[in-house]
Amino acid sequence: MANVVIYSTGSCPYCVRARMLLEKKGISFEEFRIDEKPELRPEMERLSGRDSVPQIFIDERRIGGFDDMYELDMDDELDPLLGLS
Template sequence: MADETSIGATAGEQTAQVVVYTTEPCAYCVQAKRLLDARGIPYTEVNLARDPSGRAELVALTGRYTFPQVVVCGRSVGGFSELLAADRAGRLRDLLAA
């Protein structure tokens, strides 16, 4: 359910509601994408293993160095743990509605 793009296409102009920044191999990246797929939430994936030049932009956008990083409506949610916590608390749909 993911579209794939480069960081430059998403960092300056967030066109997708949900952007998942990933690398390979990354079990938490897979889990984050599975959670979004299970909820029927479309997302754009930016795989920094294929385009490592975007890592500095990601850190500037999120302030974090770990993967995955999930951005919802231009706001950094965090990694898989934060995404899961937001989902369990019912905040994920609220973030999407904002």
Template sequence: MADVVMYTRKMCGFCTAAKKLLGDKGVAFREFDATFDFDLKQEMIAKSGRRTFPQIFIDETHVGGCDDLFALDKQGKLDEMLAS
């Protein structure tokens, strides 16, 4: 199973939706809550080039945010990435 990392923040509907999608697929992921952690947020921005939450990585590949994750699922590509 792939290594999935998600940078999140509290009270984020997009974060909740992305976590639910992965949870429904039975995917374990490491969550980094950057709500009150400036350094963690800076790390996320440096890795992804984006400032919005969530930012999701699968096996070191930057997937993007919630909409990107759902788009991959709709295209049938997410399961393939998660199986690697």
């Protein structure tokens, strides 16, 4: 299985959707809530080059946000990245 990391907040609807998609696929992930630990925001911005959430990484590869991950799923490219195919 892939190592999945999500930088998120509790109230962001796209963060909720990202978590739901990964949970539906049975993928465990490490989540860093920048609303609870704002000191992690600079790390997220440095790693992703973005300041919005969610920021999703699979095996240290920046995927982007939920829309980017969903597009990979629709193109049948997400499962191989997650080690599901």
